Amino acid sequence: MNTGTRTVTVGIDGSRTSLDAADWAAREAERRHLPLRLLQAGIAPTSPVRVPDVDVPAGRIRTALDRAAIQLSYAHPALDIIARSTETPAVPALLEAAAQSETLVLGSRGFTGFAGFLVGSVALEVSARAERPVVLVRAGELPEDERNRPIDGTPPDQAPYLPVVLGLDVDHPADDLIGYAFDAAASRSTALHVLHTWTLPLLRGCAPGVPLPDVSAEREEGKWHVLSATLQPWRHKFPETDVREEVVYGHPGHHLLKASTGAGLLVIGRRTGTGEAGAGHGTGLGRAAHSLIHHATCPVAVVPHT
Known part of the structure; x- marks a missing residue:
């Protein structure tokens, strides 16, 4: 750097x-x-x-x-x-x-x-x-907001940090984005929650937002495999960081917003080329990123990447 x-x-x-x-x-x-x-x-x-x-x-x-x-x-x-x-x-x-x-x-x-x-x-x-x-x-952000509630008389400024949440598109993984999230978690000595969301195109005769069971299971299994493989070298680079992987069906804005309620920092990507990745697309911010910036209950890091 x-x-x-x-x-x-x-x-x-x-x-x-x-x-x-x-x-x-x-x-x-x-x-x-x-x-x-x-x-x-x-x-x-x-x-x-x-x-x-x-x-x-x-x-x-x-x-x-x-x-x-x-x-x-x-x-x-x-x-x-x-x-x-x-x-x-x-x-x-x-x-x-x-x-x-x-x-x-x-x-x-x-x-x-x-x-x-x-x-x-x-x-x-x-x-x-x-x-x-x-x-x-956000306005009103306090030091204790990024830490767990203290127990057993632990001073608030010494309580463990809340986890860092990373929204990751496994079809467009980026070292800058993943590295920022791992660095953030390591600097706080806290866990990293990596969340990938996915959807299928609507098929005729299917209810909106409900994928075919067989197709869904096969696709989700593939997403889990790719996510695990993508994070494996980062786990080796940051062996002391506890990493939680999650793959869920649905749109990123909803699931990342939900995950942010228990996080100290939410990390999302913004692609600087054409196309769409993570919670943003092109050279600007996508709808999901806008929603997260306006409604997330923790600070939001927007990381540009190719």
Whole structure:
């Protein structure tokens, strides 16, 4: 991987959602032992500042970027934080930042600090076009939301992490997508739940959504075999990661949304070529991806792949 991408970047616009996303990004940077970069677009640029050495010049009002940098430096004192602003409009600035980062993090609601954009449109457009993974974090996301409920007096910040869920199309497996999910699970020392969904074309005389029993059993058995073979080398690469495989009949949006209710992170793919894969298709986001981004109860990572 290009060393220039070894950073986690988060978009800051002053909204509550972007601040919640920034806190999630700080935790992710700590888990992956990476620096955190804060980026505010659409305002006059200032020189990049490393935090906690934030020194706002006399007479200058603290910006949302300044406030976020100071708050994060107190909450994560060991984290290397760099804050930067740019006059470049939100979408092109964030797309450029994504290309230079290992992960770009955005709030999936309320990202409205840039004139002319509807609620959430910046995050959606960037996640549909970015060259590297984009994680969308809902407003109100708290550190304890990504962990199991503590028992036996265990402090909330030491409880085990909830599993990572990966939506995978075994007909178009991608190393970038699978590798991101395994890395995410390994950095949390948690399990990885890999879910593949499949359907059959409707046949005349059959009820909608109900495949022929013989055809269904044969096809499903084949899907299980391919999924197991696809994940086998990754199991060897990540021997300490507990991997759960699941093949279900139906559409991905429904089953992945259901799986996300017990997850700390949902990982889906976006193909950058033509065709359809995972929860997205072509160079944009498919209907399933849109549904998951809007309704998943955990952060959603959109990983581009060929």
